[in-house]
Structures are given as C-alpha cells and as structure tokens.
Amino acid sequence: MSQNYDVIVIGAGPSGMTAALYASRANLNVAMLDRGIYGGQMNNTAEIENYPGFENVLGPDLSEKMYKSSQQFGVEFLYGDVERLVVDDEGRKHLYTDNGELTAMAVIIATGSQPRKLGIAGEEEFSGRGVSYCAVCDGAFYKNKDVTVVGGGNSAIEEGLYLANVTGDVNVVHRRDQLRAEKLLQNRAFKNDKMNFTWNSQVTEIVGDDRKVTGVKVHNKETNEDKVVPTDGVFIYVGTEPMTKAFRDLGITDEKGWIKTDEDMKTNIAGVYAIGDVRQKHLRQITTAVGDGGIAAQEAFNYLESLK
Numbered sequence: 001m002s003q004n005y006d007v008i009v010i011g012a013g014p015s016g017m018t019a020a021l022y023a024s025r026a027n028l029n030v031a032m033l034d035r036g037i038y039g040g041q042m043n044n045t046a047e048i049e050n051y052p053g054f055e056n057v058l059g060p061d062l063s064e065k066m067y068k069s070s071q072q073f074g075v076e077f078l079y080g081d082v083e084r085l086v087v088d089d090e091g092r093k094h095l096y097t098d099n100g101e102l103t104a105m106a107v108i109i110a111t112g113s114q115p116r117k118l119g120i121a122g123e124e125e126f127s128g129r130g131v132s133y134c135a136v137c138d139g140a141f142y143k144n145k146d147v148t149v150v151g152g153g154n155s156a157i158e159e160g161l162y163l164a165n166v167t168g169d170v171n172v173v174h175r176r177d178q179l180r181a182e183k184l185l186q187n188r189a190f191k192n193d194k195m196n197f198t199w200n201s202q203v204t205e206i207v208g209d210d211r212k213v214t215g216v217k218v219h220n221k222e223t224n225e226d227k228v229v230p231t232d233g234v235f236i237y238v239g240t241e242p243m244t245k246a247f248r249d250l251g252i253t254d255e256k257g258w259i260k261t262d263e264d265m266k267t268n269i270a271g272v273y274a275i276g277d278v279r280q281k282h283l284r285q286i287t288t289a290v291g292d293g294g295i296a297a298q299e300a301f302n303y304l305e306s307l308k
C-alpha cells in the first residue's frame with residue numbers, strides 16, 4: 001500500500017532540506033526522501049566560507065545543522081531511492097522507490113548532481129584504491145603522500161587546498177593554461193608551497209600495481225608529450241552531472257539531463273518542481289540551492305491551495 005503526503009521532497013541536500021522546512025512550516029504533510037544520509041554534497045565538502053552566517057563551517061557540520069532545522073515542524077525523513085515518477089490522470093504523483101510506493105499531489109525534485117567521471121583507463125579499476133572524488137572522505141589516507149588533483153574550477157582548488165593541509169605535495173593537472181576557480185582561491189593556491197601546477201595537460205590513464213595507484217599518465221597538449229607522473233592518489237574534480245535518471249521520460253529535462261524550470265521552480269508538469277543543482281542554471285552553490293528550496297515550497301503550497 002502506498003503512503004500519501006501533501007508534498008514529497010526527493011533528496012535531502014541543502015535545497016531539499018530547505019524545501020521540507022518551508023513546506024512543513026506551512027503546515028503541510030511532508031516527506032523528505034533520500035537514498036543516503038542527509039546533507040548531499042555538503043558531506044563531501046571540507047570548509048565552506050561562502051554560506052552567510054558562518055565565517056567558516058565544515059560541510060558535514062552544516063549538513064547536521066540544516067537537518068536539525070528541517071525537522072522542527074514535523075517533516076518525515078524516509079530512506080528510499082526513487083526509481084520512477086509517474087503522474088496519473090488526476091494529477092497525483094506516484095513515486096516508485098526501492099522501498100515501496102509513495103504518493104503526493106506536489107513533488108519537489110532535489111536530487112542534485114554527482115561528480116563527472118574522466119572516463120579513462122584505470123579510473124573504475126582503482127576507484128577506492130587511489131582514485132577519489134571526495135577529499136574530505138579520503139584525504140586522511142594520504143598523510144605525507146603526494147597526490148594529484150584533476151581540474152581547475154572552484155571545487156578542484158578548494159579541495160586541493162584542503163588536501164595540501166593533510167597530504168604531501170598536491171599536483172594540480174589542468175587542461176588549460178589558467179584556472180577557472182575564483183581569484184581568491186587562485187591566490188591562496190599559488191601562495192601555497194605544497195601546490196604545484198601542470199598546465200595544458202590531461203590525465204589520460206591512471207596506472208597502478210595490483211593493489212593501488214602508483215601514477216598518472218599525463219598528456220601535454222602543447223608539446224604532445226606523454227609521461228607517467230608518480231602519485232599515490234588521484235582526486236577528480238572535473239564538473240558534475242545531474243541525477244535525473246528517474247525523471248528522464250517525463251519530458252522535463254534538457255538534452256544534458258538538467259531539469260528545466262521557470263523562476264518559480266515550476267517544471268512543465270503542474271505540481272512538479274525542481275530545485276538546487278539538478279536544475280538547468282548557472283550557479284550551483286548552497287546559497288542558490290536553499291533559495292530555490294524556499295521558493296518551490298511556497299509554490300507547492302499555492303498549488304495545493306488552488307486544488308481545494
């Protein structure tokens with residue numbers, strides 16, 4: 001038998017937790033669903049310096065605070081991996097999860113994004129044995145060991161700086177001749193003696209022995225040179241991709257899988273909203289995720305009122 005709610009929020013990252021807080025505070029019957037622990041990508045983030053109200057906060061600590069705050073007005077937090085969303089002729093939304101079926105008239109999709117893979121030889125094979133997408137989770141395994149960071153955006157440099165505090169040298173391999181990260185992060189990185197940069201270069205293979213990673217094969221696009229650079233760990237930050245597999249046949253995503261919404265977070269299906277990183281948008285951050293969450297919850301409230 002399915003359980004019924006006014007609003008179901010899929011995903012308990014910062015956007016989902018905010019939507020759940022707002023919707024429950026508006027006295028709606030709300031379920032917030034996640035296939036893992038609450039917090040989303042904040043759990044994989046070391047220090048956060050750009051969330052107002054905190055000069056500096058650890059990602060897992062901010063997750064904990066947001067979760068507590070989301071629970072004040074009776075949100076039910078449920079485990080479940082959403083596999084499919086179906087909208088019936090009456091406009092009721094049916095969520096099929098690995099843990100049963102849930103229904104609601106309003107659904108807020110807050111499933112976020114996941115790290116993009118390089119798709120090169122050795123990446124899959126050495127995942128968890130030297131290849132990582134999370135410095136906070138795995139950095140401590142590399143105390144005094146040299147590591148490679150792949151990427152040049154905010155995440156790569158932020159997490160590279162975090163690694164420089166706990167590991168040996170950090171070699172940043174970037175395919176361009178300059179970083180994309182904010183200037184403030186760039187300045188910190190260039191001043192840090194433990195951070196080195198390999199420009200105009202791509203990691204083309206991750207090599208290792210029968211136990212773990214021993215190096216990366218690097219191709220220099222300028223000189224056309226290939227060489228194997230010894231390393232103990234590879235941290236990959238080359239962007240993200242949307243977690244929208246369960247929603248692909250609803251006609252609400254763009255060609256890359258991001259969900260299209262208007263500025264009120266409405267998709268083209270009445271009563272279905274999308275918030276946070278999973279949306280087609282330019283700035284994917286915690287501040288923009290929580291803003292989206294508040295807006296969608298209010299819109300869901302208005303929608304439910306209009307059905308009365």
Ligand code: FAD
Pocket residue numbers: 010011012013014015016033034035036037038039040041042044045046047048049050051080081082083110111112113114155158159243246275276277278284285286287289
């Ligand atoms: P997410 O945080 O991605 O949460 C989505 C949740 O949905 C997850 O818990 C996931 O388990 C769940 N989910 C997904 N699919 C399903 C499904 N089918 N069924 C059930 N549950 C599902 N932002 C900043 O503002 N400042 C920073 O300093 C910063 N640093 C970052 C560093 C790193 C390394 C990374 C990766 C990101 C960083 N960000 C930072 C970005 C920020 O973390 C994201 O913008 C934010 O977490 C997006 O929130 P969200 O709620 O949209 O999604």
